[in-house]
Amino acid sequence: MKSVTPVRSLMSVLAHSVVSPPPIWMMRQAGRYLPEYQSVRKRVGSFWAMCMTPEIAAEVTLQPVERFDLDAAILFSDILVVPHALGQPVRFEEGLGPVLGEFRGEETLERDVVIWDQRLAPVYAALRASRSGLDSAKALIGFAGAPWTLAAYMLEGKGSPDQRAAKLFAYRQPEQFGRLLQMLADAVSFHLVRQLEQGADAVQIFDSWAGGLPDAEFERWVITPTVSVVSSVRERCAGARIIGFPRAVTQTQYERYASATGVDCVGIDTATSIAWAAERLGNYGAIQGNLDPIALIAGGKALDRAVERIMTEARLVPHIFNLGHGVLPETPPENVARVVARVRGTA
Numbered sequence: 001m002k003s004v005t006p007v008r009s010l011m012s013v014l015a016h017s018v019v020s021p022p023p024i025w026m027m028r029q030a031g032r033y034l035p036e037y038q039s040v041r042k043r044v045g046s047f048w049a050m051c052m053t054p055e056i057a058a059e060v061t062l063q064p065v066e067r068f069d070l071d072a073a074i075l076f077s078d079i080l081v082v083p084h085a086l087g088q089p090v091r092f093e094e095g096l097g098p099v100l101g102e103f104r105g106e107e108t109l110e111r112d113v114v115i116w117d118q119r120l121a122p123v124y125a126a127l128r129a130s131r132s133g134l135d136s137a138k139a140l141i142g143f144a145g146a147p148w149t150l151a152a153y154m155l156e157g158k159g160s161p162d163q164r165a166a167k168l169f170a171y172r173q174p175e176q177f178g179r180l181l182q183m184l185a186d187a188v189s190f191h192l193v194r195q196l197e198q199g200a201d202a203v204q205i206f207d208s209w210a211g212g213l214p215d216a217e218f219e220r221w222v223i224t225p226t227v228s229v230v231s232s233v234r235e236r237c238a239g240a241r242i243i244g245f246p247r248a249v250t251q252t253q254y255e256r257y258a259s260a261t262g263v264d265c266v267g268i269d270t271a272t273s274i275a276w277a278a279e280r281l282g283n284y285g286a287i288q289g290n291l292d293p294i295a296l297i298a299g300g301k302a303l304d305r306a307v308e309r310i311m312t313e314a315r316l317v318p319h320i321f322n323l324g325h326g327v328l329p330e331t332p333p334e335n336v337a338r339v340v341a342r343v344r345g346t347a
Contacts, residue, residue, distance in 0.1 A: 010071050010139045013286050013318045014202055014241040014264045022311075022319045023071035024343045025141070026336065027245075028326030029064040030076045034333060036063050047092045051077050057126035062133050067333065068340050072139040075127050075195070079145030079206055082187050083154050085116040100157045106180040113190055120191060124198045131199035139202065142195030146207035146246075147184035147225035151177070163209050170221065178220075185225040189232035192242075196233070202241040205229060205263070211248025218253050222246060223260050230262040243267060243288060247325065251276060258284040270324025275313040282317030290324040291339065297328060299335040307342045 010023035031037055040060055041050065050056050060076040080098055084090045087110040089101030110116065117124075131140050145153075148166075155165040170177040192203045210222050226244065233240050245267030246257050258266045258281045268277045268289035277287045295306045310321065321343050327336070341347035 010320065011201060011241065013320050014243070016264070016285050016318050018316065018318050020315070021344050022314070022321045023139075024321040024340055025070045025072040025074060025139075026064075026323050026327050027074070028328075029068075029070060029074065029336075030060045031327055032329035033327055033331040033336075034063055034067070036067070048078075048090070051081070051126075052122045054122050054125035054129050057122075058129035058133060061126070061130040064336075065134065065138055068336055070138075070340065072141050072201075073130060073134055074141040074143060074204070075123070075130060075200070077123050077126065077143070079143070079150065079208075080153060081120060081123055082144060082150055082184070082191055085119040085191070086110050086183075086187060088154055097159060098153065100154060102157065103154050106176060106183055109183060111183070116187060116190055117194065120194065123191075124194055127195055127198045127200060140200050141202050141204055141243075142192065142198075142200035143204040143206060144188045144191045144195075146205050146210070146222065146244075147181045147188060147229070148221045149207050149209045150184050150188070151180055151221075152209045154180075160209075162212070167217075170217070181221065181225045182228065185228040185232070189229050189236075192229070192233050192240075193236045196237045196240055202243060202264075203233070204243040204245060204267070207244070207246040210246035210253075211269075213249075213253075215253065218249065219256070222249075222253075223256065226257070226261045226263075234262070241265075243320075245269075245288075251280070255280055265318070265320065267322065268324065272324075273313075274310050278314050278317045278319070286318035286320060287314065288320040288322045291322070293323050293325055293328050293331070296323065296335050296339065297331050299332060299338065303335060303338065304342060304347075307339055311343065 009019050012019050044050050044056055057076045061073050065073045080090045091099050093099055134140055152163040152166040155169050230242055242263045243265040244261055244263035247269045265286035265288050266281055268287055270290055270292045274290050281287050295303050
């Protein structure tokens with residue numbers, strides 16, 4: 001195994017090399033569990049305002065890297081900036097989360113990439129500021145929501161555990177839904193390319209609502225648009241490193257995703273065995289994950305055991321240590337520091 005500097009470690013893993021110790025970052029590593037984040041949020045007052053104010057977004061992006069010496073920063077933003085760029089109103093309500101304006105049809109959405117670029121300019125400015133403020137040894141990750149997950153939000157108008165509105169629309173109007181997915185794939189590709197152009201070392205596609213789909217629909221609604229995104233990004237950014245996270249899908253679907261989409265790395269959620277992922281997905285590229293966020297809250301010996309199990313089971317394949325989902329607000333910051341130390345063997 002290779003021992004390399006942090007940014008080269010993460011990028012080497014994405015190039016399908018096994019390195020030890022593995023690079024580590026955490027989904028939602030910038031967030032409410034950090035007192036420095038809470039201070040900024042109190043000052044600014046709005047999550048959306050934080051995302052769309054470049055200097056604030058950059059400050060929050062860097063906070064967890066400065067505190068924990070993580071190997072990568074992920075841009076502080078939100079997947080719903082893409083619907084915003086397309087012209088669907090987005091707001092965040094305290095205690096409720098994201099609320100989107102009524103979906104009035106794919107034909108009403110903005111198609112002009114110049115306008116997309118203008119509406120997303122604060123995000124790209126935040127990425128440039130983050131890259132400027134980030135140690136050159138650290139990687140910077142950009143991201144976007146996957147077309148299926150974005151469609152689910154846009155049609156429901158909020159988060160939906162069963163994605164009912166999107167499924168009904170897709171079943172009843174498959175041609176229209178296919179056009180919506182393709183438009184979203186175009187917008188997501190544009191957004192990922194712009195982030196890579198502005199200094200991101202890699203990008204992640206979050207398909208948060210991919211779980212629970214029948215195999216045929218998973219193929220049409222997740223695999224097909226993701227293939228479109230990945231191929232389009234690589235056409236414009238040769239060699240782009242891409243992580244895909246189809247959360248909570250079946251083992252069969254994980255394997256199909258890894259083999260078909262062309263991503264360099266597949267993120268594994270908490271419920272899937274990392275040993276299985278190492279055995280079945282390791283031949284397709286890297287794997288990322290999959291510490292239980294609740295174990296991160298619990299701390300102590302239970303946390304130590306969980307970290308050691310993942311490290312042991314993933315040791316022979318390209319692996320990025322991460323969570324199976326995001327850091328939760330009640331997480332003690334000292335537990336994050338404990339995980340970083342154990343991954344690096346300094347605990």
